[in-house]
Amino acid sequence: MTGLTGLTGLTRRRLLLLGGAGLAGAGVAVLAGCSTASTSSVSEPEEFDTPLPIPPLAESRWEAGTRTFSLRAQEGSWQFQPGAHGASTWGFNGPYGGPTLRANVGERVAVEVGNDLPEATSTHWHGMHLPAEMDGGPHQMVEPGDTWRAEWVIGQAPCTLWYHPHPHGQTERHVYRGLAGMFWLDDPQDPVTQALPHTYAVDDVPVIIGDKTFDDQGELVIDDGGNEVGLLGDVVTVNGVAGARLEVTTTLVRLRILNASTARIYSLGIADRSMLMIASDGGLLRSPLELERVRLSPGERAEVLVALDPGDDVRLHSFEPELGSVAAPFAVGANDSFDVLRLVAADELAASAEVPEQLASFGLDAAAVGPRRRFELEDREINGARMDMARIDETVELGDTEMWTVVNRNLFPHNFHVHDVQFEVRSIDGEPPPPELAGRKDTVYLEPQREYELLMQFIDYTDPQMPYMYHCHLLRHEDEGMMGQFVVVQPGERADPSMISGHGGH
Incomplete structure (x- = not known):
């Protein structure tokens, strides 16, 4: 090797x-x-002693009330270490990495993603609450020479998100080559966020x-x-x-x-x-x-x-x-x-401003939990199955508050990422989580042989045909099948996998 x-x-x-x-x-x-x-x-x-490069803030333009960004996935060369040769890399709007996208809560945004790479890729908005057809997962591939447009309204708290490719079976390679950038959500009307350091x-x-x-x-x-x-x-x-x-x-x-x-x-x-x-x-x-x-x-x-x-x-x-x-x-x-x-x-x-003693107020109602689901991660499977692009694994109803119990059955690391929602870690082996895990999360590390209870609510968007993903975010594990799919539907509606049935299995 x-x-x-x-x-x-x-x-x-x-x-x-x-x-x-x-x-x-x-x-x-x-x-x-x-x-x-x-x-x-x-x-x-x-x-x-190498000055820290700062990704540039992405430029945007206003079109019919929509803040619109443009990204292009492209090949390039990047010097990772002083004196080293430039390595062949991929990046968004440059040879490596990507610009920081920045938008305000409540804004309608659009991102036009062009692909100048020699193979198909996708761009997933990790941690973003948005319609499934805009999620940028393996069902929204962008072929070489094509452009894909995602558009949605920012409807979540100010936070630090990121974007990266999500092609089925190839995510590790695409991210490793350099296709990743941050997406910051702001609220200029919130005095707490304005009191914190915020000059980019x-x-x-x-x-x-x-x-x-x-x-x-x-x-x-x-x-x-x-x-x-x-x-x-x-x-x-x-x-x-x-x-x-x-x-x-x-x-x-x-x-x-x-x-x-x-x-x-x-x-x-x-x-x-x-x-x-x-x-x-x-x-x-x-x-x-x-x-x-x-x-x-x-x-x-x-x-x-x-x-x-x-x-x-x-x-x-x-x-x-x-x-x-x-x-x-x-x-x-x-x-x-x-x-x-x-x-x-x-x-x-x-001098910096004094840090507020209280930062945010949030919390889902555990008493309102309806469906409970259990996910056991083992080898490259979740609940005994590997990812199948044509299979809907779970069907969630709009408005439901759910508790997902997630367990790592192996003696090596896994973690767990859920698209569309920010969840709360309610307990680990029945005990409250440590305080650093008491905030809003979309990805959590799973210590082996321990049970994590994740509380989440599904609001705003339904689509019986187009799924979101849940998966291990150790990217080799994801690529080799440790991933499942769920749809959010109206109460009483059934999942309809007809749109994705032609994609076949892993």
Whole structure:
């Protein structure tokens, strides 16, 4: 396996065997014969002196009361490390990554997505509440040379979302090559959000984390070598560069952090100080949360405030992530610890406003729960089935509040992402979730062998023919079938898979 260091011989097949064995017995027996020394497989730059690139804010135009953006998926070349050759990459409106789309709550928006790539792709608005036909999943593919238009009204709380491809069986490769960007939702009328740092690229900064592997010619290596969770790169980048440095000019800086990796899980913090977490996937928490580190699995976001004094020079670090009772932690990145981003404060800092004690008010009514559903993730299946593009797995009625119980039956990581909604984690093994999981979420890490209760409500949009997805967001798992489909219908209506029946199985 060229260029991918730090992986072990514990391959998919062996971990699959462990998955059904339980924590006692097979899992312990394998670990007993393996070293679990804390040695990181990530290669850190000697210097963190590369200026952090900031994705540009996407331009928009107004057409008949609609804020309209234009994106084009295209090929390019990108230099991830100083002195390295440019690698062949894909990006939106540029060689790598994509611009930050920014819109206000209540606005009607449209995005025109053109495809200049040599193969079909799609663009999914991760975390967005919108009609299924606009979701950008595997049923909304854009062929080379074509343009697809999605249009909807922003009807959710201010938050940090993102967009990325979602082609069935190819998502890992498309995202890894660079097709990903952020989508920020604002509410300029909300005094709380206006009191928080909100000046783009000054005190409010996108932090898109991804790990990569390169061959001897500096090209991206898209090869996980059989590792169960997928590709764990040995070079960690922020906004597309390794060893990034952010110059800070205010006493508080807001980092909007996205784990855009295909498999790696991060536990992020700063060694000598705590952070204030103010938001998770779907928007602001009820109140600021002081914490030392936050765990993010692929697809999850967190917004944190970091306080700095003049002249401070600190590192955002990924500590060894606590992943639960996983087998062979070295094989899934749980023994990796490394710096991610350097924060350097100016000698004089502009004062930031005081952080409000209360941020947001929200909450679904658990007493109103109607249908309850259970989803067991094991190997590459959910409830014993792999993804079938022509099959509707679940039918949800408009207006229902539902409780979904989700379980990871394996001894290696999974997580769970639901399209269309922001859910609340109501309990883990019957106990309240930790406070960092008490906000609005669309993606949650599943520690092995634990039951997660997710509360969600389905409003506004119905379509008996066009489905939304739920799936593991470790992208190799998704590509290999760990995904299902649901439709939202009017009360008493039935699902109609006729529109998608020609797509066939996995």
